[in-house]
Amino acid sequence: MVERTPILNFFTHLILFVGFVFCVAPFVIVAIAASHSLKEVNDVPMSLLPGSEFWVNIKTAWTTADLGPKLFNSFVMAAGVAAGKVIISALTAFSIVYFRYPGRMLIFWLIFVTLMLPLEVRIVPTYAVVANVMSPYQAILDVTGLSWLIEKVSGVQVSLSLGLLNSYTGLIMPLIATATGTFLYRQFFLTVPDELTEAARMDGAGALRFFIDILLPLSRNNMAALGTIMFLWAWNQYLWPLLITTDASHATAVTELKQLIPNVGGIPEWNIAMAGTLIVMLPPLVVVVAMQRWFVRGLIATEK
């Protein structure tokens, strides 16, 4: 459109630039602070020119917070959640979109309700379940009298027990148990032309064949989007890993950050803290930058 609005354009640029600065500044400050010596970082005002201690600080933060194994744990958790979500949601969406069975709507709503209550608000009982993942089933057997029956008949006392605290499974599974991905796939499956399904049926393909040969390859974009979002989401989890990894061997990089909060009293080691922060924020930032397209797409699609 031909439109001359020089004053408005000036303010547009100005405001956007200020927004840009506010957005980028914390990253820059973290990086600069991470390069200073202990004295420099506590100077008021702190110098905005990079110092020379960057690698030293990174190394100190790395060893203090034991970031190597922690980053690995974070990676396993994030990749596990992303993969689990991508696969399990696809299966479920296929079931509720491409089949008509009794109770289908019930299943749909059971899954839908999980969207409403995030893990954070039900941590206490979820923690108890993960401590013994068999407890729900044990309770069901007890209440229905089945365990009594089994004990009478076989003489074996039923006592199911499987603790998942301090395990990757325990970290990952509860994070997968929501509906986000299912609805993303559902929306997509509904847009897949019916004629493709019919063509596949005419070509002799059954349900499983159609799912693997046609539907999944067509869903590649959605899988990338969902995978990206879920990877980031899982990587950034804090409360859940904090709770269930009572043992440091399974702690994640994000929970480990707490170790780097400078002590009260003494000169705060902000340079080390910022170096650690930089390490922890870098992987998700790389994912966002590299997968920008999928990230944006996944974000918008998962929320609708």
Added chain:
Amino acid sequence: MEKRVTFSRWSIGILFAVPQLLLIFTFFYWPAGQAVYWSLTLQQPWGGGNIWVGLDNFRSILANADYWNSITASLVFAACSTGLAMVIALVLAALTDRQLAGSRLYRVVLIWPYGIAAPALAMAFRFILAPEAGFMAVVNQVWPGFWDPGLDGTDAMASIIAAFSWKYVGYNFIFFLAAFQAIPRSLIEAAAMDGSGVLRRFWDIQFPLITPTIFFLLVINITESFQDSFGIVDIMTAGGPANSTNLMVYKIYSDGFKGLDYSGAAAQSIILMLLIIVLTIFQFRFIERRVHYR
């Protein structure tokens, strides 16, 4: 919406849903039910099962000034951070949508903060807003004692609001920009032909058309401010000073896992769940129906 074409062997169909159903039963429905059970019972200190206490747990929570303080803090936090994050994002998205030179750069960069883990950005903001080092220290040099989130509750609240808003500006920006770009170009051009200027067009056409997105984000931001705030609070203030930033989720965590009061924590969880369910239903029922243009 339904598919016209389906597969007939529905026994196979159910099998596909089984993994998800097992997961949500074990890690969602059972714990949610458990929370209800715990909230209505009291655990014996030396084991030996729970005793039924009815609504006593709720009564004692609601009679507790600390809990009301936590609710107030959560609401203040929700209102301020949501307002800040949404207004800033709306302005930035509207301006980026004008497609002037450089808008591509903004589109890429403004999203970055949302990718960052709450505790990590909390750490960054803890440093930036620290009273003795970093940037607020400069202000403190000019006006000694002006800023200290470690001692002053208002300063602490302002700190966590700043950190949270910084992250969610990026999130809201994505949605606002998508909403702006979904407005058909021809509508804007028609308004321009009608003699309407840029600002006029924004108020008369673009703004009304994105109201569904505004309401959607409003609900999402409020619910996220209840959940995603945990990492920020834990790293920046640990609920202090003097409980001034002891938000609801943080209180559930500290009561349940530090104070080992499972019943009280469960009752608090139930109240928070109800709050979020009400918000969600409000969004689906009320907002989606009233603000709908297509």
Added chain:
Amino acid sequence: MASITIRDVRKSYAKMQVVHGVNLDIASGEFVVILGPSGCGKSTLLRMIAGLEEISGGTIAIDGKVVNTLEPRERGCAMVFQNYALYPHMSVAQNIGYSLKVAGVPVAERAQRIQAVARILELEHLLDRKPMALSGGQRQRVAMGRAMIREPKVFLFDEPLSNLDAKLRVQMRSEIRKLHRRLSATSVFVTHDQVEAMTLADRLVVMNGGRVEQVGTPAEVYSRPASRFVATFVGAPAMNMLEGEVTLDGLSLLGGSRKLNVSRAGLPVGSKIAVGIRPEAVRLVAPGTPGALDATVDLVEELGAGRVIYVDLDGAAFSVVTSETAHPAPGSAVGLQFSEADLHFFSSETGSRLDVFKASMPVPAL
């Protein structure tokens, strides 16, 4: 190659019945076109033959074997879809060969058969492309190839040409015809385009409202439409219809302003009937010519080879197709002349053809 026998086939969804008891016999090797407006049940019928739609009542037999409960893959049919339904993520070769892959045909044999089909359809140079990179006509050919490679007993076409532009449609039409001559497989082709139907069909099935209105060769359907619906649906511009009533001495038309002297052949006086005449059977003559109807010209449409002249006949719209160079101006008066052999009579109540008039018809004096 196979015959198809359709006996009293019905289809209903929750409350609506969309196909009402269709009977049809399709001979082995025949090319049958099902023609009808959208929503007439023609696609549903085709999909019931394919096995994509449950049959609510009646039976469909292929080669004498009832297939009602068989899965599509077990029926030996191949189908070409309206939107081609090519798998977007597979190459042309993979698309064509997918059914063989599902059936577990070894790779070498598969490749060989894909090559053979591609050669017939002139797709050899496109085998590695994705459907996205093909033109409409090429996609159409891939869809045909996918159907052909299975060497099916029956080919089913669901409006396969409707997404092509006019020129390509004519070309694909003749290609399909040639292909049929070459493979001589039983084919059922569904369309709402009457030109397509007329040019392709050995036999035409005209459907309306879930019922078969007429079955016959294209020439039969055109020259002796079995119902008022068929008469107006087949042929363009549509057949002119004049409403009339049986009187003691023949027919009164257009609310009594014209008379037609025909024997009423036992029909009760007062029965409502419709008289049809094709626009191309009408000749334009000078107004006032004896035995001709006088009318006023409304609009003239130039077709190049001829023209369509829309006239007003005592308030009724009437069209004439003429190849003469005469170019009457709108508003001018013309005479319409036609031979009685070209008239068609239909019951106004049932819409069915009334041949009684034809048989006993004396020279009409209009």
